[in-house]
Amino acid sequence: MRHTISVLVENKFGVLARIATLFAARGFNIDSLAVGETETPDISRMTIVVRGDDRILEQVEKQLNKLLDIIKVIDFKETRHLERDLALIKVKSAKNNRSELIQIADIFRAKIIDVSADSVIIEITGNEEKIQALMNMLRPFGIKEMCRTGIIAMGRGVK
Amino acid sequence: MIKSGAEIFIECLLMEKVDTIFGIPGGVLLPIFDKIYDSPLRFILTRHEQGAAHMADGYARSTGKVGVCIATSGPGATNLVTGLATAHMDSIPVVAFTGQVATNLIGNDAFQEADTTGITRPVTKHNYLVKDVRELEQTIREAFYIAATGRPGPVLIDIPVDVARAKCEFKKLDKVEIRSYKPTYNGHPGQIKKAAQLINESNQPVLYIGGGVIASDASKEVIELSEKANIPVTTTLLAMGAYPPGSKLNLEMLGMHGTYHANKAMQNADLIVAVGSRFDDRCTGRLDAFAKKAKIIHIDIDPTSISKNVVVNVPVVGDAKNILKELIKHVKENTHKDWLKTIEEWKKSKPLTYKNDDKLRPQYVVEAISELTKGEAIVVTEVGQNQMWAAQFYKVKNPRHFLSSGGLGTMGYGFPAAIGAKIANPDKTVIDIAGDGSIQMNIQELATAVLNKINVKIVILNNYYLGMVRQWQEMFYGKRYSAVCLNENASSGDKHSKSKQKKCMDYVPDFVKVAEAYGAVGIRVTNKKDVKTSLKKAFEIDKPVVMEFVVEPEENVFPMVPAGAALDEILTHLA
Numbered sequence: 001m002r003h004t005i006s007v008l009v010e011n012k013f014g015v016l017a018r019i020a021t022l023f024a025a026r027g028f029n030i031d032s033l034a035v036g037e038t039e040t041p042d043i044s045r046m047t048i049v050v051r052g053d054d055r056i057l058e059q060v061e062k063q064l065n066k067l068l069d070i071i072k073v074i075d076f077k078e079t080r081h082l083e084r085d086l087a088l089i090k091v092k093s094a095k096n097n098r099s100e101l102i103q104i105a106d107i108f109r110a111k112i113i114d115v116s117a118d119s120v121i122i123e124i125t126g127n128e129e130k131i132q133a134l135m136n137m138l139r140p141f142g143i144k145e146m147c148r149t150g151i152i153a154m155g156r157g158v159k
Numbered sequence: 160m161i162k163s164g165a166e167i168f169i170e171c172l173l174m175e176k177v178d179t180i181f182g183i184p185g186g187v188l189l190p191i192f193d194k195i196y197d198s199p200l201r202f203i204l205t206r207h208e209q210g211a212a213h214m215a216d217g218y219a220r221s222t223g224k225v226g227v228c229i230a231t232s233g234p235g236a237t238n239l240v241t242g243l244a245t246a247h248m249d250s251i252p253v254v255a256f257t258g259q260v261a262t263n264l265i266g267n268d269a270f271q272e273a274d275t276t277g278i279t280r281p282v283t284k285h286n287y288l289v290k291d292v293r294e295l296e297q298t299i300r301e302a303f304y305i306a307a308t309g310r311p312g313p314v315l316i317d318i319p320v321d322v323a324r325a326k327c328e329f330k331k332l333d334k335v336e337i338r339s340y341k342p343t344y345n346g347h348p349g350q351i352k353k354a355a356q357l358i359n360e361s362n363q364p365v366l367y368i369g370g371g372v373i374a375s376d377a378s379k380e381v382i383e384l385s386e387k388a389n390i391p392v393t394t395t396l397l398a399m400g401a402y403p404p405g406s407k408l409n410l411e412m413l414g415m416h417g418t419y420h421a422n423k424a425m426q427n428a429d430l431i432v433a434v435g436s437r438f439d440d441r442c443t444g445r446l447d448a449f450a451k452k453a454k455i456i457h458i459d460i461d462p463t464s465i466s467k468n469v470v471v472n473v474p475v476v477g478d479a480k481n482i483l484k485e486l487i488k489h490v491k492e493n494t495h496k497d498w499l500k501t502i503e504e505w506k507k508s509k510p511l512t513y514k515n516d517d518k519l520r521p522q523y524v525v526e527a528i529s530e531l532t533k534g535e536a537i538v539v540t541e542v543g544q545n546q547m548w549a550a551q552f553y554k555v556k557n558p559r560h561f562l563s564s565g566g567l568g569t570m571g572y573g574f575p576a577a578i579g580a581k582i583a584n585p586d587k588t589v590i591d592i593a594g595d596g597s598i599q600m601n602i603q604e605l606a607t608a609v610l611n612k613i614n615v616k617i618v619i620l621n622n623y624y625l626g627m628v629r630q631w632q633e634m635f636y637g638k639r640y641s642a643v644c645l646n647e648n649a650s651s652g653d654k655h656s657k658s659k660q661k662k663c664m665d666y667v668p669d670f671v672k673v674a675e676a677y678g679a680v681g682i683r684v685t686n687k688k689d690v691k692t693s694l695k696k697a698f699e700i701d702k703p704v705v706m707e708f709v710v711e712p713e714e715n716v717f718p719m720v721p722a723g724a725a726l727d728e729i730l731t732h733l734a
Binding site: 065069 | 280281284285305461463
């Protein structure tokens with residue numbers, strides 16, 4: 001099962017290595033990983049998306065909690081939450097299909113952020129499905145390059 | 160007060176009430192060793208850093224205090240790794256210091272540079288690289304706090320040479336607080352009540368206690384609980400000494416080489432109360448056939464141990480001693496008469512035994528040690544057959560008196576750990592029960608023992624083999640003895656010769672001469688009738704003594720639950 005795990009950590013060197021080691025030692029591939037400061041500058045948040053056996057992942061979460069430098073671990077599995085990912089997609093384009101690309105981008109509320117003679121760069125924000133859907137639409141034009149920030153997640157409501 | 164990093168190192172150790180450090184100096188440690196030179200700390204110069212780590216471990220296991228070791232950058236640090244992993248697997252509080260190349264050289268492949276924090280990350284509870292002298296004091300204090308609290312474990316601090324030289328204000332911090340580290344000590348009252356209810360309802364309960372009972376000093380509470388409700392107790396290797404031998408409730412050790420009745424009791428229990436034990440594969444046997452009728456209560460300070468291997472009905476997270484104290488109040492008295500009778504019958508049907516003929520058998524040597532010391536000596540073991548015979552036949556009376564590398568199974572652990580234990584307990588007899596294979600893995604520490612007058616006794620059960628592997632080859636690989644004979648010259652062409660005995664005189668090394676070369680006393684015993692007199696003599700000599708007992712070479716450890724078998728598929732002799 002796919003898990004989105006949010007980890008609050010001390011903003012120190014070596015913390016990422018400790019976390020990565022836990023997943024690597026069990027042969028889990030991390031689908032995505034996003035790290036950034038929180039509202040408190042000495043605390044960072046890591047959002048990790050990983051697929052694997054539920055029981056083993058529960059164990060991994062306990063072990064994450066046990067690591068020094070880790071303040072809190074939240075698995076969004078059963079709580080209402082939002083996920084966002086940002087992707088930059090460079091698509092082949094020529095004069096004759098540029099307007100079609102602009103239309104597709106509009107439908108997805110994506111932005112064209114760069115244009116050159118033979119390509120455009122599209123920026124899109126959304127959950128995994130939305131980005132996947134845009135990718136499917138763009139594939140026939142020819143995707144030259146793509147990069148993504150990795151998913152970040154936040155629980156809904158006050159908590 | 161302005162102090163250098165090296166001075167802060169000494170000050171912090173004194174504040175932590177450290178009296179002894181084990182280790183070896185090196186280039187990047189020069190500023191620190193210059194301060195050790197005139198400090199009140201006792202420095203034990205070992206002959207190998209692995210020895211230093213195990214000595215710190217033995218010191219810690221035998222006292223409950225934090226053991227301290229130090230090694231230089233690069234090879235010094237990598238040599239500590241086995242010792243740290245050993246302490247980590249068995250939850251032993253150790254603080255290790257390593258020197259590191261200067262901060263401006265880190266990552267440049269400098270001379271004697273290794274990524275020490277990277278290498279030791281998976282084998283420590285936590286580790287630090289101190290890049291600024293202003294962080295050193297806080298870091299050292301945190302390290303001792305982390306090592307000794309919660310589930311104890313080793314912590315490493317890597318100190319670059321320029322940090323040891325740099326100066327800053329020494330604050331004399333009076334306490335340490337870490338926001339991301341808050342171990343739970345008190346059990347949840349609701350969980351404790353649920354646990355008590357399960358105990359009160361059970362007809363066939365077993366207490367399965369592990370190293371956590373020793374770490375939490377909960378032996379008294381275990382005895383009280385077991386006696387109140389007449390619950391039989393089985394101990395893991397690490398809990399040896401936590402329950403008195405000779406009690407009819409003591410089932411002794413369980414697992415691969417545990418007693419028949421302990422394993423039968425586990426398999427037939429309707430309730431297992433695990434205290435500070437972690438359902439290690441050597442204890443459970445095949446998991447899908449493990450204790451199928453039993454409900455399980457698991458008391459442990461480490462939530463990651465719970466439901467890791469075995470699904471638990473009532474987990475109670477916290478310190479064993481605190482939880483047991485509460486639990487005892489809610490547990491009703493009970494006789495469990497039928498259950499204890501059944502166990503007694505199992506015990507009678509297949510008791511722990513060996514062939515008591517006139518041959519010199521290793522079990523006899525251990526029994527003689529047990530008898531002569533009345534189980535009051537500190538026994539340290541190596542790993543393999545010697546370790547299992549020690550566990551089976553040394554009837555240890557007190558906690559922290561049986562030290563053994565259980566989790567990692569480190570050959571070479573015993574002798575240096577015995578030195579550490581003897582330094583911490585100068586008035587006690589400390590005996591390392593060793594095999595001829597494992598003793599050679601850290602035999603260089605004889606120099607450390609002799610020069611520092613650390614009067615440990617080494618009992619080598621010499622069977623000319625890496626005995627445990629040989630036993631498995633005999634039982635499961637058609638007696639094809641591959642690379643297990645320590646008395647064999649592989650190039651001589653008679654590698655498959657059956658007559659190992661005739662070459663005894665060629666055994667390398669001659670342990671008596673080795674002992675003498677180091678200035679220790681060497682004694683060789685080849686006859687059963689000389690065992691007790693020789694042991695007595697050795698115990699009276701005020702020097703390290705190496706005793707070589709030339710035992711039956713192909714003696715096996717029984718009972719045995721083969722790897723992958725269920726706990727009750729137990730062999731008591733060769734098929």
